[in-house]
Amino acid sequence: MITFDPKHRYSDAAKLARLKNKKLFLFDIDGTIAVGDTLYEGSADLIRYINDIGGRAYYITNNSTKSGLDYVKKFHDAFHLDSTEDQFITSGYMTLRFLKENYAEKKIFVLGTASFVAELRKNGLHVTEVCEKNIDCVVVAYDSELNYGKLTEVCKVLFTQDVPFYGTNPDLRCPIDFGFIPDCGAICDMITATTDKQPIYLGKPSKEVVNLCLDISGFTPEETLVVGDRLYTDIACGINGGVDTCVLFTGEAQKKDILTPEGEPNTQYLPDYAFENVQELLDACKE
Numbered sequence: 001m002i003t004f005d006p007k008h009r010y011s012d013a014a015k016l017a018r019l020k021n022k023k024l025f026l027f028d029i030d031g032t033i034a035v036g037d038t039l040y041e042g043s044a045d046l047i048r049y050i051n052d053i054g055g056r057a058y059y060i061t062n063n064s065t066k067s068g069l070d071y072v073k074k075f076h077d078a079f080h081l082d083s084t085e086d087q088f089i090t091s092g093y094m095t096l097r098f099l100k101e102n103y104a105e106k107k108i109f110v111l112g113t114a115s116f117v118a119e120l121r122k123n124g125l126h127v128t129e130v131c132e133k134n135i136d137c138v139v140v141a142y143d144s145e146l147n148y149g150k151l152t153e154v155c156k157v158l159f160t161q162d163v164p165f166y167g168t169n170p171d172l173r174c175p176i177d178f179g180f181i182p183d184c185g186a187i188c189d190m191i192t193a194t195t196d197k198q199p200i201y202l203g204k205p206s207k208e209v210v211n212l213c214l215d216i217s218g219f220t221p222e223e224t225l226v227v228g229d230r231l232y233t234d235i236a237c238g239i240n241g242g243v244d245t246c247v248l249f250t251g252e253a254q255k256k257d258i259l260t261p262e263g264e265p266n267t268q269y270l271p272d273y274a275f276e277n278v279q280e281l282l283d284a285c286k287e
Contacts (some may be wrong), residue, residue: 010013018244019273019284023055024219026089026238029071030063031175031251033278037078038177040250042279044081051284057087058213060226062169062233063183064092064141064202065113083149089212091169091184091203092116095139098166098202099125103137111154111187112168121247131156140191140199141168142184149193158195164192169203171233175251204233210241227281229253231269239269246273246281 025046027033033043050057059071068085075081092112099108100123108128110117120127128135131153138157143150158165167188171181182282183263188199214221224243228234229251238245247253258274260266275281 015272016284016287019225020256020287021223022225022244022285023050023053023223024213024217024225025055025057025199026060026213026224026226026243027057028204028230028234028251029059029061031229032227032234032248033080034173034179035251037074039081040278041078042177042277042282044079045125046080046278046282046285047062049285055223056217056219058089058217059083059087060089060204060209060213060234060237062091062142062171062184064090064116064168064203065144065172066090066092066093067115067119070115080209086216089209092119092141094206094212095141095166096120096123096125101140104113107132109135109138109154109157109163110141111146111150112139112143113145116141116143117175118203127155131160135161135163137164137166139166140184140188142171143187144181144189145185154191155194160190160196165199167195167199169200169233170201171230173252175229180252205236205240206243207237207240209237210243214241225273231257231267231271235269235271238271244273245271246275247271248277248281249276250277 024106047057068088069090072085073085075083107126108126110129117127135157168184170185171183172185174183192198221243225246226238226243227246229248231253235245235247260269
């Protein structure tokens, strides 16, 4: 285990004691507890441990290609884990909440997967995927079904109508079994390079993700731990939400991203804990 505390407020022993008191675990999915359809070793055991101590696991993923029900099915079929829809706080869900609060009666242009678009429509939002008159905002999601026609339509809207541009999440790349593929942030960067329009991002690292999990779970910030593999979304989300954070070196982040060779902090998103993998985190929780 690596612990990070530039102010030296806690010893390693004290930090481990705090870890043992965690009850609410907010997990990223891709690159943290799984990749593709493969669950990392230790993930199922950690989730069982959380249930055994009377805790709760939530999955705060920036992957907007799937709905909560899609993830329930994937966890059951691919991971053999039981879960409920309310455990999945996706960037798509956070975007849906934002749109219902701010654009309930408005026309919304969406670039996203068929599942994401269907979820928005199912919740009563007026969604279009083509450039029409009187569009009120543009939303771009991580789209695994992306094609040039979709890119052309979103650029047409942004060039011809002065409307807000929202992205579901700033992640540049998504972990996959062979490495990474472009994520929403990379898609938005391509659109920005073409149109000069900058997106406002709605998923992690917003503190609203943590606040929502605290509200629906009833646990305290002191009992909460955000676990992820990416500093500028996962760890930043926990920091913004005022809870402890843990990075796992199973996805994007590497040790050199956190500390310089001289042992100095190398990021503004300094985690409280770092482990090689899920199994090491579980072992530390049990110590």
